[in-house]
Amino acid sequence: MTLKLGRRSFADDATLMMAIVNRTPDSFYDKGATWAEDKAFDRVAQVVAEGAEIVDIGGIKAAPGAFIDEDEEKDRVVGFVARVRAAHPDLVISVDTWRAPVARAACEAGADILNDAWGGADPELVDVAAEYDAAIICTHTGGVTPRTRPFRIEYDDVVASAVADTTAYARRAIAAGVDPSSVVIDPAHDFGKNTFHSLELTRRLDELVATGFPVLVSLSNKDFVGETLDLPVGERLIGTLAATAISALAGARIYRVHEVVETRQVVDMVNTIAGRRRPQRAIRGLA
Amino acid sequence: MRVAIVPGVPALRPEYASIEDPVPELRAAVAEATRWLGSGRLVVANGSAKRTEKAPGYFDDRAAAFDEALGAALRAGDLAGLDLSLAGELWADVAGLTALAGVRATEVQVDYDDAPYGVQYWVVRWQCTP
Known part of the structure; x- marks a missing residue:
């Protein structure tokens, strides 16, 4: 099935690079390197030159930290989306948010994808995607609250849980009016999961691919790589690429990446x- | 009678297709010549594969002269008297040319004459009297 991501469509054998662009002072990997808007803008130009089809712009780091309200999140993201849209008319712009009001403002500014890393915490996000004909990334978090770390979470079968929850979210999005060719699922490594869970998801990613929905993987420099190899942030590229290779073999379509x-x-x-x-x-x- | 002489380059085959065609001009010339050929006689042959150090057969300093003579005969539309005895040593594919013994062209068109990978290729059309 053709994958429709806002203004762009991609053949069903295309793999896509989604480059992470943080509008945050405190994200774990770049530690604020693109907090200054001009730095973020330069990062977009760089990843486009490197061949990224998608940029994923986020205004709140995933881990716990200073509370960022809706207005602050919009300040960080919306104007920047408009600026990127003006400079890169054909670039697919994703916005990493779980909040429907932020998503709505971002779509008004030219966003193509709503990347809901928190698994549908705001039930109205799907309505925004439908209203703006945007794509949506349906993730699995095990039902945790946004911006919390996993603590002693257990699954009978983490992969079964990921399949059930992401496809339920996907069906909810389609029922809300999102174009079925614009619905992507993401097992969300490390979100609501310990390292063993994320490793098992990687090992059994083919079960997510078998759902028929295009699968996004977000592996880049994450803790499950770091804990597997006992390496700090900054030394996880090779481990990330090994996990990437396994995911590619299983048939993942979109790769959310730093590199x-x-x-x-x-x-x-x-x-x-x-x-x-x-x-x-x-x-x-x-x- | 029409005759088209083309090289037997595996990279032209669909199962060896790349995203970026390594032989786009050759492919276009072969397609044009075979379209022109219709039900005529297709002859598969090429010159030496030992033209350069990077060539499949490495460099042989006799390759250039061999190819020059073969190319001249193809352009002349007459292979009579051509000495092909070095073909085996020089990795030249000339077996198909035996089919042209006694055949002479009245009109010749050379569509391609190059050696992009150290192997001499020609695409040549011969219009012959029956």
Whole structure:
């Protein structure tokens, strides 16, 4: 099925890079590197040059921290979305928010995707997506409150839970009027999950792909990589890329990343090995 | 009778297609020539694969002269008297040319004459009297 992300459509064998652009002073990986709006704007230009099809703009870090109200979140995100839209008319713009009022203002400013990392905490988010013909990312959090860390969460079967919750969310979005070709699911590694849960989701990602909804994975430099290898933020790229390779082999479609170039190479290499993509340019032995 | 001489390049085959075609001009020339050919005779041949150090067969300093002579004969529309005895050593695919023994062209058109990967390719159309 063609994947429709706001103003752009993509073939059903296309893999897409979604580059993270933080409008935050405190996100775990970049620690405020793009808090200044001009720095964030430069980051957008850079990831576009690196081949990212999507930017994911967020105004609130995922982890607990200073309370950011709706108005502050809008201040961080909405004007910036408008600026990016003006400079990059064809770029797919995603907004990382769980709040419907913020999503509405972002769509007015030109956003294409609502990336709801918190699994439908605001039930009206799907209505905003439907109203603006935006795409929606339906994530699995195990039902936790936004911006909380997992604490002793257990699942009978984390993958079954992810399949059930993301597809229920997806059906709710479609029922609300979101275009079925604009609904993406994301098992949300580390959200409401310990490292063992995130590893199992990676290992069994094919079960999410089998739902038929396009699957987004957000693996980049996360704690499950760090804990697996006992490495701090800043030294998790290789582990991230290994998880990326496994996800690509299982058939993930969208990769939410800090490092665009490295991820693109891994995803293309894996998909070509899997026979889903041609080599870029092969002449060895064929001249 | 129409004759088209084209190189047997595996990269032209659909199962070896890349995202970015490594032989776009050659592919276009072969397509044009075979369209023109209709039900005529298709001959598959090419020159030496030892033209450069990066060539599949590495560099052989006899390759250039061999290809020059073969190219001249193809352009002349007459292969009579051509010495192809080095073809095996020089990795030149000339077996198909035996089908042209005694055939002479009255009109010749060269659509392609290049060696982008150290292998000499020609795409040549011969219009022959029956």
